[in-house]
Amino acid sequence: MQERLRPRPNRERSDATRAALVAAARALFVEKGYAGTSTPEIVAAAGVTRGALYHHFEDKRALFRAVANQEAIAVADAIETAAAADSPAGDAMLAGSVAYLEAMTVPGRTRLLLTDGPAVLGAAEVSDLDDANAARTLREGLEAAAAESGASDLPIQALVVLLSAAFDRAAIAIEAGGNPAEFKAAMQQLIRAATIA
Amino acid sequence: MQERLRPRPNRERSDATRAALVAAARALFVEKGYAGTSTPEIVAAAGVTRGALYHHFEDKRALFRAVANQEAIAVADAIETAAAADSPAGDAMLAGSVAYLEAMTVPGRTRLLLTDGPAVLGAAEVSDLDDANAARTLREGLEAAAAESGASDLPIQALVVLLSAAFDRAAIAIEAGGNPAEFKAAMQQLIRAATIA
DNA sequence: ATAAACATACAGGCGGCATGCATGCAAGAA
């Protein structure tokens, strides 16, 4: 059987304008928020017209979704890379935690993923986007730590969700000018203590 | 000296339409979100015209602010009441925690205060609104518990912020159908653990 | 009469869609 029946004419150009739109949208969404950014602004910054935007994306939300997706993938990659280096579950969890907080210091990520994201896409969708990836490392680490300490009846699933929220808030606090070391220490305290019977 | 130089003609009627607008807006904001709700819809539901809305509120955001404010006050009252009954700091904190989670089960509060609020008003303003009130009980409890257990060098301020975030997420999870008992247990675990040296 | 409380009318802008044009790819004919 032949693959690529229709080889997509002009794929490069298409990808280029898509990327330009996503990049321009990202900058404006970060600067002025989703609601405060108009599609004319976006296409002007990208050097195209609104026709191109609505050719590539179903609507303004879909464009935001693409931006958020890109950001979430970058964060997940950072965690994956940092966690994979340390094989013991406990160390991997710690490394992943620090990696998450540092990945979220990239300007705009907190606004995109934690502030505008839930309101625009709904909390559920942005959870599937961000948490599902980032929380995996956390859960594995918690399960390992719980098994080690012999605490078997912990509500691990719930703890993962709540600790994820604490992570998010720590990222926001750090970007708002909070002392990173202080919040990292507080997160360590919470994680370590979460698995104590 | 005379007070009330201008006696505010028709204060009752004014308050009534204000209340009607806030109530109608609350219902629609909860049902369709802030962005998905138009001012024509709101005034139609309230039985007035847009003129009345813009007479009482500077803009649509100000109306949302009034709604969120009302909600935050109700939550704070619930916590205050529950916490005041138990005078020992530890008990007060526990009672306040449960009170918070139950107050947030009132339909729409999570969306208003935790999802749309930060995006519409900014994370900072909604923090001053909600957290400042709710977090006070939490901080006093943590300080008392830390003093009791002899752990003096805990980053209490940071822990309060992070635990508040966990509370918020617990409220969201519970409204989304999560098991309340499980999340309450997980929160207890986190709080108890936060003060362990 | 005077000022508040509201209603009405208007202006600017935005989001989404439909239409139109241009460019490239594929395949058959010469």
Add this chain to the structure above:
DNA sequence: TTCTTGCATGCATGCCGCCTGTATGTTTAT
């Protein structure tokens, strides 16, 4: 091989309905 025909993709332009905020007019209470 080259040319040309057919067609889908990529994108620009114009339009429509709606919404927000304001300015102006009208009623009502004091």
